[in-house]
Amino acid sequence: MKGPFPTDKFRKIQTPFYFYNVELLEKTLQSAVAEAAKHNYLIHYAVKANVNPRVLSMVRESGLGADCVSGGEIQAVLNAGFPAEKIVFAGVGKADWEINLGLDNDIFCFNVESIPELEVINELAGRKGKVAPVALRINPEVDAHTHHHITTGIKENKFGINPEQLDKVLDTLERLASVKLIGLHFHIGSQLTDKGPFQTLCGKVDAFQQQLSDRNIRVEHINFGGGWGIDYHRPDEHPVPDFKEYFETFHLHFRARPGQKVHFEPGRSIVGQCGSLISKALYVKEGSYKKFVVLDAGFTELIRPALYDAYHKIENLSSDEPEETYDVVGPVCESSDCFGKQRNLNKTRRGDLIAIRSAGAYGEIMASQYNCRQLPKAYFSDTL
Ligand SMILES: *Cc1c(COP(=O)(O)O)cnc(C)c1O
Numbered sequence: 001m002k003g004p005f006p007t008d009k010f011r012k013i014q015t016p017f018y019f020y021n022v023e024l025l026e027k028t029l030q031s032a033v034a035e036a037a038k039h040n041y042l043i044h045y046a047v048k049a050n051v052n053p054r055v056l057s058m059v060r061e062s063g064l065g066a067d068c069v070s071g072g073e074i075q076a077v078l079n080a081g082f083p084a085e086k087i088v089f090a091g092v093g094k095a096d097w098e099i100n101l102g103l104d105n106d107i108f109c110f111n112v113e114s115i116p117e118l119e120v121i122n123e124l125a126g127r128k129g130k131v132a133p134v135a136l137r138i139n140p141e142v143d144a145h146t147h148h149h150i151t152t153g154i155k156e157n158k159f160g161i162n163p164e165q166l167d168k169v170l171d172t173l174e175r176l177a178s179v180k181l182i183g184l185h186f187h188i189g190s191q192l193t194d195k196g197p198f199q200t201l202c203g204k205v206d207a208f209q210q211q212l213s214d215r216n217i218r219v220e221h222i223n224f225g226g227g228w229g230i231d232y233h234r235p236d237e238h239p240v241p242d243f244k245e246y247f248e249t250f251h252l253h254f255r256a257r258p259g260q261k262v263h264f265e266p267g268r269s270i271v272g273q274c275g276s277l278i279s280k281a282l283y284v285k286e287g288s289y290k291k292f293v294v295l296d297a298g299f300t301e302l303i304r305p306a307l308y309d310a311y312h313k314i315e316n317l318s319s320d321e322p323e324e325t326y327d328v329v330g331p332v333c334e335s336s337d338c339f340g341k342q343r344n345l346n347k348t349r350r351g352d353l354i355a356i357r358s359a360g361a362y363g364e365i366m367a368s369q370y371n372c373r374q375l376p377k378a379y380f381s382d383t384l
Contacts, residue, residue, distance in 0.1 A: 016279040016297035018378040025274040029062040035243035046267030049361040056080035067265040071098030111185040126178035135183030140204040144189030187225025195249040202253035223263040230272040235357045241269040268361040275360025281352045298330025300373045306336040313357040321347035
């Protein structure tokens with residue numbers, strides 16, 4: 001089955017471009033909001049997955065907050081109308097200007113990853129006569145069993161504070177007057193399709209809470225990060241991720257302390273399925289033992305296959321002829337510029353429209369101008 005695409009309209013648009021299914025994004029947002037509400041959970045959309053202004057405004061209208069990892073993202077969500085009290089700021093390398101931007105706008109929380117960062121935030125906040133709300137990002141040492149480039153919660157990763165340093169960090173906090181500890185933050189990785197690692201995380205978070213209680217520290221917020229995966233292989237069978245299962249996992253395995261608020265930061269699961277990269281076949285090239293479809297889109301438009309060996313479903317929207325097997329590649333002068341090897345596509349000819357599915361997250365936003373290529377434009381199902 002091929003995704004529902006207005007192929008006739010696509011023919012009039014210069015390829016490659018991103019196409020967003022607005023109805024699907026709306027449905028996905030509604031599902032996430034409804035399932036989180038059952039448990040009083042709060043959602044901050046992980047902005048780095050997609051900052052397209054239209055996408056941001058839909059996310060904002062659905063009531064979600066924003067999880068930012070740079071000053072640029074903070075600016076982007078402020079421009080999109082997100083209230084500052086719904087903005088969290090994470091990231092292992094926050095520059096002074098980025099911290100100041102957060103302080104000047106009184107964002108909800110800084111997710112802090114090290115003692116030196118805590119000291120810098122304390123100093124910058126002190127200079128402004130402010131007290132910065134902070135959450136400690138703890139590396140819980142839970143293996144997310146996902147691709148090693150998107151695993152973030154194990155010992156060797158650069159992210160977070162290691163558990164054995166937690167006491168030292170709490171000692172440091174006691175002598176810093178311009179930061180206030182309001183929460184604990186975790187994020188173990190991305191594209192998790194198994195809830196097992198989240199169950200393990202729940203147990204670990206409880207132990208960290210106990211460690212805080214032993215020192216008479218109470219935090220108001222627990223943030224479990226993002227990471228819920230999407231079905232890259234069957235986007236039409238699973239267009240909306242199972243948010244019920246996701247949030248229930250935490251409900252069943254984590255007991256919040258009285259009055260505590262629980263937060264999540266999904267990125268991919270919100271925007272992944274609503275976007276596709278639409279391109280054209282430029283050439284069908286017969287190699288000595290295989291055939292190549294050369295597209296007018298490359299890793300400059302969608303880098304995930306080259307960067308993480310990521311799988312994206314590829315469909316020929318122009319052909320119903322019997323399938324043949326191709327390597328689907330881009331025009332960029334790098335061997336890694338390949339969207340899929342030995343893929344079955346309906347027999348493909350020059351000029352056919354090719355859709356690369358599930359490209360709404362970490363797609364458009366990661367586009368580059370390498371080879372002096374132009375950044376791709378985006379189109380929406382309701383305004384085509
Ligand atoms: C990337 C990231 C997320 C979002 O991850 P997804 O897998 O897209 O849900 C959430 N929180 C933090 C801190 C991140 O770095």
